[in-house]
Amino acid sequence: MGQTRALHSAGNKSRMSVVSSFIKDVGCNRALYIMLVPVILYYAVFRYAPMYGAIIAFKDFSPGKGILGSPWVGLTHFKDFITGYYFSRTVINTVLISLYDLIFGFPAPIILALMLNEIKNNPFKRAIQTITYMPHFVSLVVICGIIMKFTATDGVINDFLVFFGAERTSLMQRPELFRTIFIASGIWQQVGWGTIIYLAAISSIDMELYEACTIDGGGRLRQLLHITLPGISSTIVILLILRMGSIMNVGFEKIILLYSPATYQTADVISSFVYRKGLQEFSFSYSAAVGLFNSVVDFFLVASANWISRKVNETSLW
Amino acid sequence: MSIRKSLGDRIFDCFNALFMIMIMIVTIYPLLYVAFASLSDGVQLMAHVGALYKPLGLTLTAYKAVFSNIYILTGYRNTLFIVAAGLVVNLALTSLGAYALSRKSLKFRKPIMLFIIFTMYFSGGLIPGYLLVKGIGLYNSLWALIFPGAISTFNLILMRTAFQAIPASLEESAKIDGAGDFTVLFRIIIPLSLPTIAVMTLYYGVGHWNAWFSAMIYLRDKVKYPLQLILREILIQNETTNMMGDIDTTDQGNVAETIKYATIIVATLPILCIYPFLQKYFVKGTMIGAIKG
Numbered sequence: 001m002g003q004t005r006a007l008h009s010a011g012n013k014s015r016m017s018v019v020s021s022f023i024k025d026v027g028c029n030r031a032l033y034i035m036l037v038p039v040i041l042y043y044a045v046f047r048y049a050p051m052y053g054a055i056i057a058f059k060d061f062s063p064g065k066g067i068l069g070s071p072w073v074g075l076t077h078f079k080d081f082i083t084g085y086y087f088s089r090t091v092i093n094t095v096l097i098s099l100y101d102l103i104f105g106f107p108a109p110i111i112l113a114l115m116l117n118e119i120k121n122n123p124f125k126r127a128i129q130t131i132t133y134m135p136h137f138v139s140l141v142v143i144c145g146i147i148m149k150f151t152a153t154d155g156v157i158n159d160f161l162v163f164f165g166a167e168r169t170s171l172m173q174r175p176e177l178f179r180t181i182f183i184a185s186g187i188w189q190q191v192g193w194g195t196i197i198y199l200a201a202i203s204s205i206d207m208e209l210y211e212a213c214t215i216d217g218g219g220r221l222r223q224l225l226h227i228t229l230p231g232i233s234s235t236i237v238i239l240l241i242l243r244m245g246s247i248m249n250v251g252f253e254k255i256i257l258l259y260s261p262a263t264y265q266t267a268d269v270i271s272s273f274v275y276r277k278g279l280q281e282f283s284f285s286y287s288a289a290v291g292l293f294n295s296v297v298d299f300f301l302v303a304s305a306n307w308i309s310r311k312v313n314e315t316s317l318w
Numbered sequence: 319m320s321i322r323k324s325l326g327d328r329i330f331d332c333f334n335a336l337f338m339i340m341i342m343i344v345t346i347y348p349l350l351y352v353a354f355a356s357l358s359d360g361v362q363l364m365a366h367v368g369a370l371y372k373p374l375g376l377t378l379t380a381y382k383a384v385f386s387n388i389y390i391l392t393g394y395r396n397t398l399f400i401v402a403a404g405l406v407v408n409l410a411l412t413s414l415g416a417y418a419l420s421r422k423s424l425k426f427r428k429p430i431m432l433f434i435i436f437t438m439y440f441s442g443g444l445i446p447g448y449l450l451v452k453g454i455g456l457y458n459s460l461w462a463l464i465f466p467g468a469i470s471t472f473n474l475i476l477m478r479t480a481f482q483a484i485p486a487s488l489e490e491s492a493k494i495d496g497a498g499d500f501t502v503l504f505r506i507i508i509p510l511s512l513p514t515i516a517v518m519t520l521y522y523g524v525g526h527w528n529a530w531f532s533a534m535i536y537l538r539d540k541v542k543y544p545l546q547l548i549l550r551e552i553l554i555q556n557e558t559t560n561m562m563g564d565i566d567t568t569d570q571g572n573v574a575e576t577i578k579y580a581t582i583i584v585a586t587l588p589i590l591c592i593y594p595f596l597q598k599y600f601v602k603g604t605m606i607g608a609i610k611g
Contacts, residue, residue, distance in 0.1 A: 025425040031499035032418040039415035050442025137593045139528040141546045145553025159368045278445040291443030299440045
């Protein structure tokens with residue numbers, strides 16, 4: 001008993017000392033804390049309050065009763081989602097879209113950066129960069145508008161397919177093509193921009209290595225494969241690990257611009273499902289539960305990805 | 319370089335250059351197609367099959383229709399307001415936070431950083447965020463597009479890193495002369511970090527320019543819609559009827575197509591014209607982001 005009480009008072013004491021040292025810190029750095037007031041207020045209101053609000057996932061929320069007044073229902077919504085029809089569809093679509101993006105979208109800027117690095121004519125190189133960065137600055141709504149126009153029944157892509165003997169169809173209405181169009185347009189938009197980070201890594205490779213290779217009779221292709229590529233491998237590994245950490249996180253903005261009921265079966269991902277259930281059908285609690293499920297899974301994936309990249313390279317995202 | 323290139327190297331260069339030219343064409347052609355189509359005559363465009371190499375029957379009809387659409391104009395106005403007001407809020411809060419958290423004298427900066435960084439890993443999700451914005455009375459207000467994203471944690475960390483890199487001796491000498499933290503921030507730190515501020519301005523600015531989703535869920539009145547949301551109605555949801563004005567019903571179907579292309583150009587050209595001049599700042603920003611924070 002006495003021991004517990006001693007421990008208790010020690011705990012109290014350390015808590016007291018934290019509080020008093022905080023008060024002292026505020027005294028010393030009054031201006032800094034005044035600066036932090038709006039910042040902390042922002043995080044409390046717009047980032048932490050929604051985390052508190054996420055408890056509606058365990059309740060039967062109705063706007064009239066408010067968050068506190070709505071009755072608890074435990075894990076009902078989570079069970080409904082996990083045992084329901086949409087669980088496998090949305091999880092599989094999310095993982096597949098991430099995976100295809102990893103397989104096709106991830107290497108694309110690496111290849112382009114390696115080839116761009118071999119262009120020794122500077123004005124030509126700058127022209128390529130300016131042009132390939134361009135689609136990055138076209139807004140997502142416009143990109144999707146262009147995709148819709150080009151893939152329409154009378155669109156330019158169909159003109160070519162007809163030329164090769166295909167039949168005219170609205171390509172965005174075909175579920176088997178959705179992921180291909182989604183990934184391909186993503187590569188088209190971001191490949192140039194994605195090279196920047198790799199070009200930065202390439203520029204920090206020691207030039208003497210290339211000279212040594214030339215003296216040993218190594219051609220350009222050999223230099224590319226044995227000097228440049230290994231030189232940026234650590235950057236590649238970090239970005240790859242971080243990308244894998246966000247495998248369950250496919251943003252809904254582009255999905256909901258492009259999908260339609262005809263393509264839900266291949267296009268609907270977790271985040272777009274949350275949006276549709278919550279903000280179009282107003283099942284707040286159910287979709288909050290799906291969203292919370294996704295947030296928790298994401299949290300562990302991102303945290304472990306960051307932990308691994310820290311281990312691998314003693315470098316991390318932050 | 320006086321060393322003669324080997325045959326293998328020359329073949330390599332040739333293929334590489336060809337590949338790059340191909341990449342450029344693939345990148346630029348869709349944008350050129352849109353530009354050509356926007357200047358084309360609707361009837362000819364509908365009848366045309368295949369690629370376009372020039373506008374078909376040069377006409378500005380579609381552009382006239384676009385500029386006579388009141389919502390394109392209100393959309394532009396709203397977007398400009400959101401970008402301007404949003405930037406003021408973004409930059410003020412981000413630089414205040416970044417400065418305070420970059421000072422070593424602040425004993426509690428570690429727990430406060432933890433409090434902030436945690437939000438990068440975990441969020442309450444879409445629905446609780448939506449209910450919050452509605453709950454605090456921001457529904458159908460343009461501020462609903464500004465306050466929830468007032469600080470990007472990633473940008474805050476970038477800016478803090480930049481502030482930390484400024485030699486402490488500058489701050490110390492100012493402090494000896496009696497300057498407080500606000501003076502140090504506004505008279506020393508910010509003037510010395512203008513390139514970083516420029517990068518932040520561009521990151522936040524482009525974000526506001528491109529945003530449409532929060533406008534869609536938080537705004538009710540169409541006159542408050544930003545440009546991107548108007549574009550979504552025209553391009554994705556096919557609402558071109560209220561742009562027809564005095565165009566005969568028989569021609570409307572044909573003009574509707576070119577109107578879409580013209581809308582894309584009107585909404586994209588300003589950004590594409592200024593971006594080559596800003597390019598170096600964007601690139602710099604990516605570099606800062608690549609360095610450990």
